[in-house]
Amino acid sequence: MNIENIKKEFPIFDEKIQNNDLVYLDSANSSQKPRVVIDRIYDFYSKEFSNVGRSVHYLAVAATNLYENTRTSVQKYINAKDKNEIVFTKGATEAINLVANTFGQKYLEEGDEVLLTELEHHSNYVPWHFLRNSKKIKIEFAEINEAGEITIEAIKNKITNKTKIISVTHLSNVTGAILPIKEIVELAHSKNIPVLVDGCQGAPHLKLDMQELDCDFYAISGHKMYGPTGIGVLYAKKKWLDDLPPYQGGGGMINEVKKTGISYGELPNKYEAGTMATAQVIAFNESIKFMEKVGIENIEKHEKELLDYGLDILRKNNSIKIVGNPKNKGGVISFTIEGVHPHDIATILDEDGVAIRAGHHCCQILHEKLKLPATARASFGVYNTKDDIDQLSKSIENCKKIFNL
Amino acid sequence: MDLKELYQEIILDHGKNPRNLRKTENFNKDAKGHNPLCGDNVHIYLKLNENKKVEDISFEGHGCAISMASASIMTDLVKGKEETEVKEIVNDFLDMIKEKEELQNKILNEDEKTKLMCLSGVKQYPMRVKCATLSWHTLTSAIDDFQKIVNTEN
């Protein structure tokens, strides 16, 4: 597949958005969807729909097989050992909540510490914060350096004999820093501490190999991987899924239910209570196939080229300050313009069809540390081109003009 | 849609050099406002005299050009007005931003109304309406002595 032609696979780019061609630079927020994913949802609902895992009729069996096929695809895609290590959730947020809740219940006691980093998204902080109240645990934050990175030393500095779990992002959705996950896991495991990786930004942009990373948990959102909303994945080593208590209770996750007691179902059902996002799970298989067809190496290379090109152009502009300068960086450029608030930047860029995000990007801890109330962020996906970045740069100039800079 | 309508000279001017951006000494009413979507913050300080007239009003905070200009223009316009008049102006402004074409109140003169109408450009930008209204909601809660933080999501 020619990376130049990929844009054509995404119907949204055939649309005029307020009379403009869409320059979509908000993929870190959510990615656009290729036709195969959209069609799969339509086809499933129009020709194949049934609930999964319950009835014995033809459609139910077929739907169950399709649903389980996605599990196998994800397992292969991230190189998990066992298909039952893949749990479907509504997104990375639910995956992290699942771990915080169940691990917290079983293993955290008053005074125990959970180690996060200053780069974390609110969804990798708030679920742990709940345990501050219910279990009186402490939360520690590994600190960023000048470049907006988390080094292995920063993690080492905050590990104590009270640290019970480390939960870190794979790739920062603000500075773009890619964390040294393998080293963090090695260090943590040498002290018997499990590691959860918030892979929300990792999964769409980096090659994933659970055997190589060796982390205990990895959280993914489907909608950032060219897939539907409402679907995510928790990868967890089987020993944890066997060991931890169930998360939500309901149909599908039980073995036997009596007035006097309940026994829970086997994996993966144990963690998938109630009717799941069936159509989305089935369509998510198409996202995985799409990414496999393009090739994650090609995606990485393409986005790196865009990043280098974008950084080069924006750095030449004296009024732009780029947030963070990590050596190992994904396709995210957060920036500020002296004299223009990020929200005004976003509104003015939008007028040219350039979609970026402005705000704290659900990372208030980081923004407070950087002493910035808000930043503007351009983030890349497989469909972006150098033309998109040229348009970004042009629209930024327009922004300065409007503000008489 | 026209960006020029949104970012007029007067908005850029108030946005860059907000009036009354300070803290009133001996204020007797205040309230904080917060827009969780964008992280904008405003803290309004009000000094009402014994006749319930606004002797001084000021604000602290940070935000985009629209929210800073809105707070700046608002504080300029309500200074010297009576509490009931302030409430009428606030409601009139919020009605105008929401649905009405024109301002209806008879308290402000034409010049002052023209200034306020500069903010009507946000109507075209639904995501930005909250930027323009945050300080106004916060002023209301300062007057009403609400102890809670105004949150544009509620």
Ligand SMILES: Cc1ncc(COP(=O)(O)O)c(C=O)c1O
């Ligand atoms: C680093 C990171 N973690 C977690 C999330 C939350 O993902 P979701 O809202 O899909 O659950 C996001 C999404 O913005 C993110 O960027």
